[in-house]
Amino acid sequence: MNMKIHSPEGELLEEAVQLSSTTPLLSGGKIGVLDNGKPNANLLLTKVAEVLAERIDATVSLVTGKGERANAATACNPQVVGMLAEEVQLVLTGSAD
Amino acid sequence: MANEPLFLNLDDEDPESIYQLFESRGWGDGLPLIAPTMERVDEALSHVQASPEEVLTVLPPRGGSATYRDVAVNSVLAGCKPEYFPVVVTAVKALGEQKINLRGVNTTTHPVAPLLVIHGRAVEEIGFNAGLGTFGPGNRANATVGRAIRLILLHIAGAIPGPGDASTQGQPSKYTYCIAENQEESPWESYPESLGVDSGSALTVHCGENPHNFHDMESKNIERILDKAASSMTTFGVNNACISGGEWFVILCPEHAATAFNQGWGRKDVSEYLFEKARMPAGEFRKQFELLAWADWMKSLSDREMVPMTQDVENIKVIVSGGAGKHSCVVPSWGMTRSVTLPIEI
Incomplete structure (x- = not known):
């Protein structure tokens, strides 16, 4: 006998996050690194940023952590987000804990 | 809305059919499921005074809205009786509190799972096992309420191993993790009362590791028993070793609790003893970790000074649970989460 059951998922109330449009031209631009707090993340991300900067003639102008009392499992301090938005055109970071 | x-x-109604349907969609926890028919879901919903479409909270990382109906669907799937539903609802409300840090709990590489502890009248009225074998197996309420929470985290929160849960190895308590406070055999006021939560029934959520057992069959003084607890706590392997804000739940069996009480100890005395006893030299921590998320006062200690396994004695919580026999346990937290205790409305 055919039967109906409920879906278990629940709806998404938050709109899906869309990626921002790609920066058209980074040549001569500034790259930032946001250390997500995991061991050696800053080393890896800074190295990648340096390689990228060299390839496109940009500069790595800001390397920062998430801010005071933040760690790998917590959100970035809003002041740090604001500082990055103001100073650089591209940010490299890690998204995982 | x-x-x-x-x-x-x-x-068809063959149990294998729902098993296959859920498997094909990447749902479920790998175990057989009860079909969430309209009748079963409505029966669960009849145990709360709320609109089925009301959103309890939004659960990360997926950002799924947990309506009463969605929570009821997952309760049915887990095998909960309808009367368990208010307990599941309370647990979801607790998980929605900011200090739980559910995004971190669900997505971390650490094997953390929410431990539910049921307190008060609900234990007897609903039929939770607070005694022998409280962590399981064998009791429907403990097993299915804990499982309902995991299914809610999988389906609504999207904490699916891989895309939504990065836990390196997982842990068995990610299937179900629910116990009850054994108030009948506890020498102390209930845990919620000790926090000032005044309710006939309540629920605590503590996001932690699997239990770390300690046993002491022979000691007649509580210090010697708690030295074993301190031994279980003083390990570099837990997140709480490098994150000083972490909590420790010390689940004492009734016989160990009675030994403490007979010496005139309250639960605060137990916490204070462990705060002083569960320590290691600061220099040893510094040898093990480059990154120590410590309180400022701990950072200033010299290498030879002894560091407690948490920065504040209040982070050591004591609950009585289990039955006869002299085994107790500690449940270290994930580190960056705080426990929540809420009243249950039944």
Whole structure:
């Protein structure tokens, strides 16, 4: 006998996050690194940023952590987000804990 | 408000059919499921005074809205009796509190799972096992309420191993993790009362590791027993070793608790003893970790000074649970989460 059951998922109330449009031209631009707090993340991300900067003639102008009392499992301090938005055109970071 | 409920069609009532349907969609916890028919879901919903479409909270990382109906659907799937539903609802409310840090709990590489502890009248009225074998197996309420929470985290929160849960190895308590406070055999006031939560029934959520057992069959003084607890706590392997804000739940069996009480100890005395006893030299921590998320006062200690396994004695919580026999346990937290205790409305 055919039967109906409920879906278990629940709806998404938050709109899906869309990626921002790609920066058209980074040549001569500034790259930032946001250390997500995991061991050696800053080393890896800074190295990648340096390689990228060299390839496109940009500069790595800001390397920062998430801010005071933040760690790998917590959100970035809003002041740090604001500082990055103001100073650089591209940010490299890690998204995982 | 959410839209109308979404239904799925099942070809027949064979349990294998729902198993296969859920497997094909990447749902479920790998165990057999009870079909969430309209009748079963409505029966669960009849145990709360709320609109089925009311959103309890939004659960990360997926950002799924947990309506009463969605929570009821997962309770049915887990095998909960309808009368368990208010307990599941309370647990979801607790998980929605900011200090739980559910995004971190669900997505971390650490094997953390929410431990539910049921307190008060609900234990007897609903039929939770607070005694022998409280962590399981064998009791439907403990097993299915804990499982309902995991299914809610999988389906609504999207904490699916891989895309939504990065836990390196997982842990068995990610299937179900629910115990009850044994108030009948506890020498002390209930845990919620000790926090000032005044309610006939309550629930605590503590996001932690699997239990770390300690036993002491022979000691007649509580210090010697708690030295074993301190031994279980003083390990570099837990997140709480490098994150000083972490909590420790010390689940004492009734016989160990009685030994403490007979010496005139309250639960605060137990916490204070462990705060002083569960320590290691600061220099040893510094040898083990480059990154120590410590309180400022701990950072200033010299290498030879002894560091407690948490920065504040209040982070050591004591609950009585289990039955006869002299085994107790500690449950270290994930580190960046705080426990929540809420009243249950039944």
